Amino acid sequence: MINVTVWNEYRHELKDDKVRDVYPEGIHGQIASFLSEENIKVKTATLDEPEHGLTQEVLDNTDVLIWWGHLAHDEVEDDVVNRVHERVLDGMGLVVLHSAHMSKIFMKLMGTSCDLKWREAEEKERLWVVNPSHPIAEGVDETIELVEEMYGEHFDVPTPDELIFIGWYEGGNVFRSGMTYRRGNGKIFYFQPGHETYPTYHHKQIQKVIKNGVEWCNPTPRSRPVYGNSDPLEEIKGFE
Amino acid sequence: MINVTVWNEYRHELKDDKVRDVYPEGIHGQIASFLSEENIKVKTATLDEPEHGLTQEVLDNTDVLIWWGHLAHDEVEDDVVNRVHERVLDGMGLVVLHSAHMSKIFMKLMGTSCDLKWREAEEKERLWVVNPSHPIAEGVDETIELVEEMYGEHFDVPTPDELIFIGWYEGGNVFRSGMTYRRGNGKIFYFQPGHETYPTYHHKQIQKVIKNGVEWCNPTPRSRPVYGNSDPLEEIKGFE
Amino acid sequence: MINVTVWNEYRHELKDDKVRDVYPEGIHGQIASFLSEENIKVKTATLDEPEHGLTQEVLDNTDVLIWWGHLAHDEVEDDVVNRVHERVLDGMGLVVLHSAHMSKIFMKLMGTSCDLKWREAEEKERLWVVNPSHPIAEGVDETIELVEEMYGEHFDVPTPDELIFIGWYEGGNVFRSGMTYRRGNGKIFYFQPGHETYPTYHHKQIQKVIKNGVEWCNPTPRSRPVYGNSDPLEEIKGFE
Amino acid sequence: MINVTVWNEYRHELKDDKVRDVYPEGIHGQIASFLSEENIKVKTATLDEPEHGLTQEVLDNTDVLIWWGHLAHDEVEDDVVNRVHERVLDGMGLVVLHSAHMSKIFMKLMGTSCDLKWREAEEKERLWVVNPSHPIAEGVDETIELVEEMYGEHFDVPTPDELIFIGWYEGGNVFRSGMTYRRGNGKIFYFQPGHETYPTYHHKQIQKVIKNGVEWCNPTPRSRPVYGNSDPLEEIKGFE
Structure with a gap:
C-alpha cells in the first residue's frame, strides 16, 4: 500500500471557468481519481487549507507527495517547504x-x-x-501525443540522474520532459505535461506515467545512513 | 514470477578441494538455493553442458541471467556470447x-x-x-564485512549509470563494487564479491543484494522501440 | 598542437554528383580544411587506402580521430577496428x-x-x-538551424556521460544529437549532423562544435592506470 | 588569465598554534601561494572582512572562487551566500x-x-x-597518500556528474573525495582533503589537483540561455 498525498495550489480552478470545465474536482481531484487503486491510498491537500494541508502528521503518513502549483508559489510558507524538504531527505517520494x-x-x-x-x-x-527499460516507461507507448503549453530548453536544472522523456513541440522547441533525481533518501520525478487549460490529466498514457512515477518514488525499507563522529571499524561478521 | 538462470563455469569446484568444501553443490547450486523463493524460479547452466546450457530456448525463457566465470572465459563460444548479447539488448536482465x-x-x-x-x-x-535509496540496497546494512580477494581501482569500465557500493580493502585499495548499466532494453548489475575460496555466497547480506539485483534487473512489459525508416508523425490521439 | 586524423569512407562523393557538388574534396577534405589551424595539425585517411589509411604508425601519431562512414561499414577490416579500439582505450580521442x-x-x-x-x-x-557550460558548447548559439536527415529516438546507445545537444525535427522527432562517453583512457564525442547531400560541414556553427569536440577529446599527459596483481600499499609519501 | 579568489574562514589559524604552525599565512595564503602562476591571478578574502570580502565587485571579477570554512558556517550572511549563488548560476566556477x-x-x-x-x-x-582521462586528474598519480581526518560514506550529496577520486581510510571507511557538479552555467568541484591540522595543502599532488580543478571550473565564452516567453521559431540560417 502506497500512501499518496496530491497537493494542488487550487486557484486556477476557482477563478477560471475554462480550467474548472476541464477539472471540475480540481487538478488534485482528477489526479486522485485516477490514482486510486488497490495498492494506492490517496489524500489531497491544497494551498488554502491550514498549513497548506501539509501538517507534520500528514507528511509523516505520506509515502509519495505529488505537487502541482503555478500562480502562488510565493504563498507557500517557508516552514512548510522546509518540512517537506526534510521528509524528502528522509525518504518520502516527490512527483x-x-x-x-x-x-x-x-x-x-x-x-x-x-x-x-x-x-x-x-x-x-x-x-x-x-x-x-526504466520502470517509469513501463506500459507506455514509445511516443505520447498531446496539446500542451510549450516548455523549452534550456531548462536550468542539474543534470538528471535519469532522463526518461524528451518533449518535441510544433513551434520548434525541445524539453527534457521526464527526469529523475535522488536527494537524500528520497526519490524525485519531474514530469512536464499538465497545463491547467488542457485535459492532460485525462490522457490514459499520462495517467500511466504518473502512476509509474508514484511506484518508482515509493520508499522501501532500508537502513538509514548514520552520520557524525564514527569509530574505526574492526570486526568481521555476517556469515551464516 | 521471475525466471532466473544461474550460469557457472563450474571448474574450480571440480578440481580444487578447498572450493568444493565451500560450495559442494557448485557456486551455481548455492546461488540457486538462496534465490529459490515464491516469486523466483531458478534453473542452472554450466560451461561443459552442450551450448554451455544456454540454448536459444533456455535464454528465451530466462528473465534474468546470473553469470559467474573465471578460469575459462575463452572457452565460451562466440555464438553463445552473441546469443546472450542479443537477449540482453532485447530486455533480459544480467547479474x-x-x-x-x-x-x-x-x-x-x-x-x-x-x-x-x-x-x-x-x-x-x-x-x-x-x-x-536504490532498490538494490533495500534491506541492506550500511556496511557489509567480508574476507575477499582484493579487486582494486582503476576498474576499466564505463562510468556506471548508478554506483551503489564502494568496497574498502585492508591492504589500501578501493573498488566500485556494485554498479548498474542499461544496455538496449536490458539492465545489468555488476557485483564484485564472490571469490571461489571464500564463503561469500553464504553471507546473508550478500544474498540479499543478489536477490535485490535480480528483482531490479527483471524486465517489465513495455513497448519496444521501433527502428528504421519512419514517416513524419501527424495525428493527435489518446485522450479519453 | 593536436594531431587529428579525419577518416572518411569516401564512396558517396565518388559515385553521386549531388554529394560531390557539396563536397568536391570529399567530406574528409572539407572537415580537414576548417580544422586546420595553429593548434591543430590535420591528416586524412580513407577506406580504400591500404589498411584504410589507419596503420599502427598513423594511429600512434593521432591524438584525435574523426570518423565518417555510411555505405560500407562492413568493409572496414576487423583488425583495423581492433587497432583503433586499442588506441581509444589507450587515450586517443574519437569524434x-x-x-x-x-x-x-x-x-x-x-x-x-x-x-x-x-x-x-x-x-x-x-x-x-x-x-x-560544457566546453563543446563554447561559442555556440543556444540553437543551430539546419536542413538534415532525420535521426530519431529511440537511439539505442548507453546513457551518455554528458548530453550536450538535443535535435528537433520538423516531422515530429527528437534526438540526443551531441553526447560524450569515456571508454578506457579515451574520450568520445558523438555528433549527429552531417548527411552527405546537405552542406552541413560548411555551417560555421557546426564547424565550431566539431573543433570544440576535437579539443575536448584531446588526451592530456596522465599517469596510466596499472592493472594486475598488486601488493598491499604501506608507505606515506609526497609532502614537501 | 584566470581570476581566482580564495575564500577562507580564517579562524582556526588565529586561535590554534598547531594550525598556525602549519599555515602561518592562513590556509588562504598557502592556497594563493601555490596557485600564483602565469595564467592565474589570485586574490584572497576572509570571513571577518566587510561583506566577508565578497562584494559584488569582487565576485564580478572572479572567474573561480575557492571556499574553505569549518567553525563558522552560520556566520556567513545569507545575502552574501545568495550573491555567490547567483554568480555560480551565472557561470563563476566554485572549488x-x-x-x-x-x-x-x-x-x-x-x-x-x-x-x-x-x-x-x-x-x-x-x-x-x-x-x-578527466582533466582534473591530469598529471596526478594513480594514488595520493595523505594523513587526514576521516570523511566517510554515506555522504549525503546528489549523485555527482563526475566521480574522479575515491578516498580509502585506514580505519575502514571510504569516501567520494573528488566530484564535479554543474549548476546553472557554473561548474563546481568538491575536493575532500584539507583538515586544518595537517599539511595537506603543502602536498604537491594535492596542489596539482586544485590547480586542475581551477582550470576545469574556469568559465569560457558562451551564449547565455534565454528564458521566458518565447516565439515559435521559423527561419533557417547559418550556412556560409
Missing part, C-alpha cells in the same frame, strides 16, 4: 508536475533557477521515451 | 558476479578492457552503500 | 559523426545496436544546447 | 574544499544535508583516481 518546476520545494532541492522557455500557443507536443 | 568482469559477455557489453588490480591475501573487505 | 553511429568501432565501444529511426525528407532540424 | 561540505553555499547548491561520517585519528588516507 513534481508541470509548472511546479518553479515551486519553492523543487528549487530548494535542485539548487538552480529551474527557469525555462515557455509559450501558450495550443501547440502539439510529442513525448518520446529515451529510456525504454 | 555479473566477481571474476565475470572479464567474461566475454561483460566485455562485449561494456566496450572496454574491464581490467583491474587484484590480490589474494585473505584480507578484510568492507562494502559501503553510497546510494541508500 | 563520431552522423551515420558512423553504426560503424564497427562505435558499436564495439558502445556494446549496443546503436540503431535509430531515420527519414530523408529535406526537413528542418534545430539543435538545442542543453549543457551550456 | 569547495574539505569541511566546506557544510557551508551554506554548498548546501544551497546541492539541496541535501551534505552530512557525512568523520573521525580525527591521525589516520592514513589514500586517494584513488577512478576517472583517469
